[in-house]
Every structure is written in structure tokens, then in C-alpha cells.
Amino acid sequence: MDTRQNTALMRALTELPGPLPARGVIHIAIRHTDRFTVVGxxxxxxxxxxxxxxxxxxxxxxxxxxxxxxxxxxxxxxxxxxxxxxxxxxxxxxxxxxxxxxxxxxxxxxxxxxxxxxxxxALLRPRAVAPLPQRRPAAPQFPAPQIPEPEPPAPEPPVPEAAAPQAPVPPDVQHDHAPRDHAPRDHAPRDHAPQDHTPFVPLVPPPTAPKPPRPPLPHPRELTTELDRAATALLGDLRRHAHQLVLSENDIRQLAPAVAAWLERDTHPDTIRHTLTTDLPQPLRHPAKLLKHRLTVLLPPPLPDPHDLAAPARPRLTVTPFQTCDGCERAFRAPTPGHCRDCRNAHSPAQAAA
Known part of the structure; x- marks a missing residue:
């Protein structure tokens, strides 16, 4: 009674078609879609x-x-x-x-x-079929594929014998000059092989959703001469710090506006150089594409204004001061001096009687 029952397994057994065997193993075969190995x-x-x-x-x-x-x-x-x-x-x-x-x-x-x-x-099987001796093959034991009756051929120029498809000829009327090293009857030529009309099923399923477009290369609000010169010099100097980052003049010209956008956001050149040269893949085959990706994805936000960093002013709370009661000298909170609540209630009937 203390044995745990796998409810999912028992539910799968009830869904198997047909009667189950009284003894022996019962297979619940679930088709693998990834991470599997075919074993014979x-x-x-x-x-x-x-x-x-x-x-x-x-x-x-x-x-x-x-x-x-x-x-x-x-x-x-x-x-x-x-x-x-x-x-x-x-x-x-x-x-x-x-x-x-x-x-x-x-x-x-x-x-x-x-x-x-x-x-x-499979390695022990012969790779090539040996030529058959010159004898008449026996009648095939398997049903031959149905071939439609050909129409009378129209006159056409002669073609080479190897390229022209030939209709099956009875063995008793074969010519003597037929090639002797032809394939056996069970290996039909490619032109006469039965075509498989099974629809093609791709092994890799198509993506469920289209990939989003890549973000564009960042540009500064205003590409000044100073920013362009500093960005060009920084990109040309990268190969001194990482020998894989050898860029052409065309690559530097395309990537300079992105580096200028970093500099416009008050990013230090050493920070940009460290971001572009750290943790490079080995081997690096497309340095320009890698720099374009890092300059686009890792672009820092603009520095905030100093006024935005100041703490917001907290609202001032009005505190009612303490007062000393003129009658009992007890402390109480009130905006002006006077009597406390008890003294005011005690004096109220007397004032009312007077």
C-alpha cells in the first residue's frame, strides 16, 4: 500500500490502442523531437x-x-x-x-x-555491384511498375546511348552490342526509378514568429568635425590593443558616427576602447560586424542633468506647538495659549449658569 503510483504513466496506459499483453513489457513510445540518438x-x-x-x-x-x-x-x-x-x-x-x-x-x-x-x-557489404555474366535474367518475382503506353515517337535527332532513356526490351531481342557492364535488374536506371511523391517534411521547424529587425547604427545629434576626428582616431587605434580588430577605411567611415554618438554622451574614450576590445571571440572572422553590434546594443544613455539628481523637496509639515494650561498647568497642543479641554469643559457649565 505504500508504493507510489505514477498517475501520468497509468493514464498513458489507458490511452494505448488495442488490448494490452497479459505479461511482458508494455511500450509507451513518445516521439523525440530534440536531443536524441538513433541506435540500431x-x-x-x-x-x-x-x-x-x-x-x-x-x-x-x-x-x-x-x-x-x-x-x-x-x-x-x-x-x-x-x-x-x-x-x-x-x-x-x-x-x-x-x-x-x-x-x-x-x-x-x-x-x-x-x-x-x-x-x-554495412562496411562489409560490397560497394559496387559486379557485372553479370552473359545470360538471360529470370523473370522478375515482383510486380513491375505500370508504365503508360507510349505514343508513336516523333522523328528527332539521334542522342547518345548513355543519355537517351530506353524502354525495357525483352531479353530474346537484345542486341549483341549492348553493354555488358550494365546494372542488374533490381538496380533500375535513374530515369526509370519510381518517383516518391511523399511530401517533404523539414527536420527543423520554421520559426514561430519573424525575427525583429536589427536596430540601426546610432548617430549623434550633430556630427561635428571634432567628434568625427576623435571617433576615427579611436577606431584606427583599436588594433594596437587587439590585433584582431584590423578595420578597413570603409569600415572606419561607417562606424565613426556610432563612436561619435558615444562620445557625445560624455563616454570616456578608455571606456569605449575597453567595451570594444574585451572578451573577443576566437577566432574573430568579422571584426566590423562585431563592433557594429557592440556599438549599437551597448550604447549608454545620456548623462542626466545635475538638477535631476537633486533630491526632491519634501513637503513641510505644520506642527502644533505645546501650550501650558492657565488653569491646571497641564501641557496640551494648541495654536494659541489658553485652557486645556478638561478646564474648558469644567468652566462651561459655570459660565452658562452665570
Missing amino acids: NHLAQHPTLSTTAVGLAVRIQSLPQGTEIGIKALAARFPEGEKLIAAALRELEAHGYLQRARIRLPNGRIVTRTVFCNQPA
């Missing part, structure tokens, strides 16, 4: 590979190109020890999934190159 059943259901070798092969297939998969590197990622991982790699190597070879680099260093094949049986 020849590996997942291999009769002789151990479970560790199968799991290690699946993990290696999911890694990107160039990832280190040595014994020590894999042992640092998995709870299994180096001996178990080395034994699993030897199993994969014995069955053709893995190949390790020691090669010498041009600098004389010897390294181990590891190659993993997700389907080693």
Missing part, C-alpha cells in the same frame, strides 16, 4: 555483447565529434572502473564497432586515433 537493434539486442559494452556504445554514439573517449576519460564520467570500461571497449573492438590505431603526427608525436562505426555490418 543490431547493437541494442546484440546476442554476445555485454550490457556494459552496449551502454558504452550508446553513450559514445551520443557524444559530439572530437570528444575524448579514452579509458581514463570514460572512467571519470561513469561509476564503472577502468578495468570494466577497458573490457567493454575490447568487446566493441572485437565486433567491429570500435577501432583504435596509433598514428604519428607531423611533429613526431604518437597519438591514438579512435574510430567508432554505428553499423559495422
